Amino acid sequence: MHISDEILLNVTKPGRYSGGELNAIVKPGGAPINFAFCFPDVYEVGMSHLGLQILYFFINRRRDACCQRAFMPWPDMEALMRGNDLPLYALETGTPLRDFDMLGFTLQFELSYTNVLAMLDLAGLPLRSSERGEDMPVVCAGGPCACNPEPLAEFIDFFYIGDGEAALDEILDNYRENKNNGGGKQAFLESVAGLPGVYVPAFYDAEYDENGLLLRFAPNRPSAPATVKRAVVSSLDAAFFPDKFIVPWIETVHDRAMLEIFRGCIRGCRFCQAGFLYRPVRERSPETLFAQAGELLSNTGHEEISLVSLAACDHSRFENLVDGLLARCSPEKVNISLPSLRVDAMSLSVLQKTQTVRKSSLTFAPEAGSQRLRDVINKNLSEDDILDGCFRAFEAGFDRVKLYFMAGLPTETDEDVAGIARLAERVVDQYYKLPYEQRRRPVSVSVSASCFVPKPFTPFQWAAQDELRAFNEKQRAIKDLIRKKQISYRYHDAPSAVVEGVLARGGRPLAAAIERAYRLGAKFDGWSEHFNFEIWQNAFKQSGIDTDFRVHRERQAEEIFPWDFIDIGVSKKFLRREWERGMEGKTTPNCREGCAGCGMAAFAETAACGRESNSALSLRREIQP
Amino acid sequence: MRYISHLDLLRAFQRVMRRAKLPVAYSQGFNPHILLSFALPLPLGMESARDYADLALTGGEEISPEEIVSRLNENAPGGLRFLGARMLGSGEARAAAIVAAADYALRLPVSSEEDSRAISTVLDALLAEPTLVTLKKTKSGEKETDIRRDILRLSYETGPEPQIILRLSASSARFLNPETVAGLIFERLQRESVGRFLRLDLYREVGGKRVPLMEEIPAGAAAAPGETP
Numbered sequence: 143m144h145i146s147d148e149i150l151l152n153v154t155k156p157g158r159y160s161g162g163e164l165n166a167i168v169k170p171g172g173a174p175i176n177f178a179f180c181f182p183d184v185y186e187v188g189m190s191h192l193g194l195q196i197l198y199f200f201i202n203r204r205r206d207a208c209c210q211r212a213f214m215p216w217p218d219m220e221a222l223m224r225g226n227d228l229p230l231y232a233l234e235t236g237t238p239l240r241d242f243d244m245l246g247f248t249l250q251f252e253l254s255y256t257n258v259l260a261m262l263d264l265a266g267l268p269l270r271s272s273e274r275g276e277d278m279p280v281v282c283a284g285g286p287c288a289c290n291p292e293p294l295a296e297f298i299d300f301f302y303i304g305d306g307e308a309a310l311d312e313i314l315d316n317y318r319e320n321k322n323n324g325g326g327k328q329a330f331l332e333s334v335a336g337l338p339g340v341y342v343p344a345f346y347d348a349e350y351d352e353n354g355l356l357l358r359f360a361p362n363r364p365s366a367p368a369t370v371k372r373a374v375v376s377s378l379d380a381a382f383f384p385d386k387f388i389v390p391w392i393e394t395v396h397d398r399a400m401l402e403i404f405r406g407c408i409r410g411c412r413f414c415q416a417g418f419l420y421r422p423v424r425e426r427s428p429e430t431l432f433a434q435a436g437e438l439l440s441n442t443g444h445e446e447i448s449l450v451s452l453a454a455c456d457h458s459r460f461e462n463l464v465d466g467l468l469a470r471c472s473p474e475k476v477n478i479s480l481p482s483l484r485v486d487a488m489s490l491s492v493l494q495k496t497q498t499v500r501k502s503s504l505t506f507a508p509e510a511g512s513q514r515l516r517d518v519i520n521k522n523l524s525e526d527d528i529l530d531g532c533f534r535a536f537e538a539g540f541d542r543v544k545l546y547f548m549a550g551l552p553t554e555t556d557e558d559v560a561g562i563a564r565l566a567e568r569v570v571d572q573y574y575k576l577p578y579e580q581r582r583r584p585v586s587v588s589v590s591a592s593c594f595v596p597k598p599f600t601p602f603q604w605a606a607q608d609e610l611r612a613f614n615e616k617q618r619a620i621k622d623l624i625r626k627k628q629i630s631y632r633y634h635d636a637p638s639a640v641v642e643g644v645l646a647r648g649g650r651p652l653a654a655a656i657e658r659a660y661r662l663g664a665k666f667d668g669w670s671e672h673f674n675f676e677i678w679q680n681a682f683k684q685s686g687i688d689t690d691f692r693v694h695r696e697r698q699a700e701e702i703f704p705w706d707f708i709d710i711g712v713s714k715k716f717l718r719r720e721w722e723r724g725m726e727g728k729t730t731p732n733c734r735e736g737c738a739g740c741g742m743a744a745f746a747e748t749a750a751c752g753r754e755s756n757s758a759l760s761l762r763r764e765i766q767p
Numbered sequence: 768m769r770y771i772s773h774l775d776l777l778r779a780f781q782r783v784m785r786r787a788k789l790p791v792a793y794s795q796g797f798n799p800h801i802l803l804s805f806a807l808p809l810p811l812g813m814e815s816a817r818d819y820a821d822l823a824l825t826g827g828e829e830i831s832p833e834e835i836v837s838r839l840n841e842n843a844p845g846g847l848r849f850l851g852a853r854m855l856g857s858g859e860a861r862a863a864a865i866v867a868a869a870d871y872a873l874r875l876p877v878s879s880e881e882d883s884r885a886i887s888t889v890l891d892a893l894l895a896e897p898t899l900v901t902l903k904k905t906k907s908g909e910k911e912t913d914i915r916r917d918i919l920r921l922s923y924e925t926g927p928e929p930q931i932i933l934r935l936s937a938s939s940a941r942f943l944n945p946e947t948v949a950g951l952i953f954e955r956l957q958r959e960s961v962g963r964f965l966r967l968d969l970y971r972e973v974g975g976k977r978v979p980l981m982e983e984i985p986a987g988a989a990a991a992p993g994e995t996p
Contacts, residue, residue, distance in 0.1 A: 147812070147963060150770055151770075151811075151812045156770035156811070157770045157771050157772075157775065159770075160770040162768075162844070162845050162846060163844065164779075164782075164844035164845075389779075389782060389844070391770075391771045391775055391776075391779060391844075392771065392772070392775050393774075393775060393778070397778075439785075440786060440788075441786070442782065442786070443781070443782030443783060443784070443785035443786040443842070444782065444785075445781070445782075445785070445800075474785070475793055475799050
């Protein structure tokens with residue numbers, strides 16, 4: 143790659159742009175299908191993403207395809223690229239993105255949408271699909287935010303909804319066949335429009351009223367199905383997983399090997415999009431994971447391996463898994479990191495095993511400050527669970543605890559908000575129940591409250607999001623109520639939650655506002671130092687978007703949502719029932735305790751839900767009071 | 768490679784060691800890491816033709832220096848090559864403790880003979896100065912420093928890729944940044960600073976002579992340093 147030193151030695155962290163990492167794949171001369179995986183954030187964030195590593199090696203395992211990577215350049219690099227007419231290029235070979243057959247964006251969260259536009263722009267491509275010619279790459283997008291593709295519908299040629307491993311091969315097969323037959327971009331899109339998980343926005347007409355409410359949505363040609371079904375991999379044990387990862391030269395956010403121990407979640411917390419989007423739970427067996435860990439570690443040299451899932455201890459053979467990994471990793475001085483644990487006895491004992499040397503901080507996520515509100519959100523965790531968990535952790539030698547909460551949850555009252563401060567103070571009290579000689583240093587409890595943003599495909603998709611003023615008042619209230627000096631309090635930026643909320647549940651009319659915001663200079667909106675609320679307020683105003691109506695009102699039961707045409711497997715009826723139960727303060731048991739009838743069992747013929755062993759079930763019951 | 772900082776390079780080296788499954792020794796304590804240390808950090812933006820690091824192995828496994836080098840090279844990422852290894856004698860000091868000087872090549876995009884003559888003249892003039900006082904940034908503002916005695920050699924090589932070869936002090940007590948010298952040269956040439964540094968080799972002092980770190984010192988001579996470049 144030949145980017146001049148005049149550019150690379152004048153930017154921060156030039157290693158972001160120079161490629162050449164261990165295990166990166168360079169296919170000289172390319173392949174019949176040249177695919178660029180585009181991550182709309184900076185290199186260190188993108189390279190920490192498991193999905194990138196999986197799909198990179200998944201596509202590159204094909205002889206007929208070559209996958210390279212591109213990231214959003216940091217503003218210093220972006221300025222130099224624009225100043226030097228250097229188009230956005232892929233790291234492996236330096237090939238400009240516009241020379242690729244396909245660009246694939248991953249949509250991890252809504253505040254990266256302006257970066258998607260920036261990357262298209264830096265590649266020298268028109269932003270809108272309708273303005274990109276036959277000689278330009280096909281632009282596709284996937285990832286969790288693709289479950290409501292409509293805000294980006296004007297910019298993306300096709301979306302892919304679901305597990306990449308499920309139907310990506312078929313899409314690439316079609317691409318190659320179409321190319322061999324001399325077919326163009328339109329013919330290719332026609333050929334994939336009916337595949338599982340594929341949505342071609344141009345093949346559907348959407349009509350909105352002046353408030354942005356969806357009136358009608360329907361395909362405009364026979365090749366496009368009325369309902370787009372999410373593509374689902376039925377068995378993770380049989381699914382592809384790379385035996386190596388690209389090892390970055392520079393330090394990344396999560397600089398370690400990753401094992402995906404299962405996909406999906408049994409819990410059904412009503413605010414959590416991932417909890418519904420990735421159903422059913424599909425586990426990898428410990429045996430598969432041991433083999434994958436062995437290969438990954440010997441091919442990367444990583445000193446840490448992380449067990450990735452939505453709630454690690456929900457793996458039905460969790461202890462078995464951790465013991466086996468410890469036996470393999472400890473002699474090699476490899477740390478095991480468990481980023482997602484619940485507060486219970488088993489988790490704590492596992493944690494102690496994995497952290498024999500260093501007592502780092504523990505993170506608990508009560509999410510809400512009162513039992514009433516935790517029932518509303520279906521977070522089946524009692525105050526006693528939390529306090530007992532903390533006490534046991536303190537007994538075991540931990541003295542730093544992080545507590546995560548959300549402000550602005552549906553039905554939240556002042557009393558619930560005050561509960562956040564009260565719970566934090568009670569956690570501190572637990573520490574002082576320890577005998578004096580066991581308290582080695584002052585306990586530190588850090589409380590963080592984020593602003594709740596309702597997301598599509600959750601029971602809270604009908605909810606009204608708190609207004610800016612309410613968020614600010616709540617955050618101030620929590621701050622004022624915290625008296626103990628052992629507690630530190632951090633809260634998230636409320637204005638960016640408003641933008642996130644508009645984008646999350648928006649429809650096609652948002653295209654104009656997103657493009658406007660980008661033209662006005664919005665980028666890296668997920669980074670507080672770059673987020674500029676004024677730009678977004680202007681962009682919404684100039685495009686006639688009423689943010690109050692879009693996010694701050696409760697939606698009607700019969701309202702058609704922009705994402706209703708997508709069938710993720712969990713039915714809208716079930717989500718509505720869960721919304722109503724939530725409003726009544728009723729909890730719903732998790733998938734292992736009993737099937738709540740979300741629709742997933744019927745959706746995926748080989749769905750794993752309900753197939754767990756009885757022993758795992760009973761073990762679970764003992765732990766969950 | 769030159770876009771990688773010293774700390775990132777250190778981490779990359781540790782991962783090569785792990786992939787090569789060498790019987791490396793780890794530090795004690797909360798966060799064990801491989802006992803590996805470079806002779807002299809390589810600044811971001813600079814390439815190196817020969818670098819040195821000390822690596823501690825556990826006593827358990829017999830392994831020859833040749834075997835170490837070949838296993839490391841099998842596991843090295845592009846841009847990194849291991850040139851040689853030798854076992855340190857007991858009592859030999861760490862490479863970082865004995866490195867005294869470094870050679871650098873400053874590659875120039877010079878073409879005309881006139882340019883070449885101008886450069887040679889400037890280099891000769893610099894060497895003829897009894898003192899060369901520069902401003903050195905310190906924690907408490909700037910300080911005047913005489914760098915003349917830290918310029919050990921200065922020469923100009925013509926050819927298709929003309930370059931200035933600099934030998935400068937590079938011990939922990941006396942270190943002269945090659946950029947400082949380049950600054951002086953370009954100032955006298957009345958030109959914008961250009962060119963790229965390649966670090967050529969590192970030296971220690973043995974009996975008043977400078978010897979590349981890789982060279983083994985016969986028994987009885989001064990203490991000697993480390994191994995893998």
